[in-house]
Amino acid sequence: MTPTITAFEQSPDRGQGLARDMTARWAFEEVGQRYDVRLVSFSALKNDAHRALQPFGQIPTYEEGDLVLFESGAIVLHIAERHAGLLPDDANARARAITWMFAALSTVEPVIVQRETSFYLERDKAWHEERLLIVEDRIRSRLVELSVRLGDSEWLDGTFSAGDLMMVQVLRRLGSSNILGEYPNLSAYVARGEARQAFKRAFADQLAIFTGSATDRSH
């Protein structure tokens, strides 16, 4: 059965692939699983029908028969557990790859999202710039630690995994700032992720919705 995910009908980032459907799309492409996409308008996110799938009114959701999931982390893990390509076979290496998924979402992403929300919610405040410096210092603290751990390695722990997929997507959220460029090994790490064929296919598909060139929702 082909799973269906939801994505925004109108790309809030103009097709930069920062909405969280991109994470699920990339995972599907890495493992070679076909999927369908159902587009949801911003107003429909708050409808009861969407809330029944996603209590927080977000995208993506994942539907496959009777199963309904949400949270991009849970969706990627679900895909990774059912198909080869995103988690190592060795039990310990698998557990470490999952650790990096949680590190990306729970330790690195929150400070990066704070920077984004400060623009949405606080840009008109007299203290916006002052607070932005505090937030960016916290981002740098995390990135220094991540940069030290990554060192000269290609990926975070051996071969490319769901942990790298998630971490690269989280770091890509810094794209509009210059912060990532202060850490050359992290910039190169993100570039390696973006150079993967699976990433490119997923990126092109989500961009096609923004440009209006998407003609076939089946992948």
Next chain:
Amino acid sequence: MTPTITAFEQSPDRGQGLARDMTARWAFEEVGQRYDVRLVSFSALKNDAHRALQPFGQIPTYEEGDLVLFESGAIVLHIAERHAGLLPDDANARARAITWMFAALSTVEPVIVQRETSFYLERDKAWHEERLLIVEDRIRSRLVELSVRLGDSEWLDGTFSAGDLMMVQVLRRLGSSNILGEYPNLSAYVARGEARQAFKRAFADQLAIFTGSATDRSH
């Protein structure tokens, strides 16, 4: 082999069980797995030895033979996958329980932690109170959504799971505010979690470190 987790040598919350070793302890207790605890001083968190285990200088870590994990979410999932009691047998219900783990850590916790960090980092700012209102509004947005989804149910999806364990721990971080009390079904949900025997054992063990009454690190 008995796994070893790390915890703070000096409880930053005076034994309220909000440090993240509590989450791992509670999971161990739910499944009946023995574990050891190694205490780490604040200064040692930044040491190379600890960074080798935890690149971001946090607790808890999880060591079992050659395996080293970090991130409380990954540790709980690892425990839950290896022992009965925290994930349903049914594959779909299991995937949904894992979804709630990610929802707790990735969607609910970040706004709650923002409130805490605003006290650490911004309390001396003239705009602290103004920003606190913005943060608390965002917390309420998440809690309304969670409250609607929970409704009159005992747990988030059927029987108690790792998803509930994680969500209760995240909501407990609001303990020092009055916000949780605005959502009676969520307050009752947290109270149900705290009433579990496994929670009580874990709580007593972490409290014993603060009160100095811990005499045996083996559980």
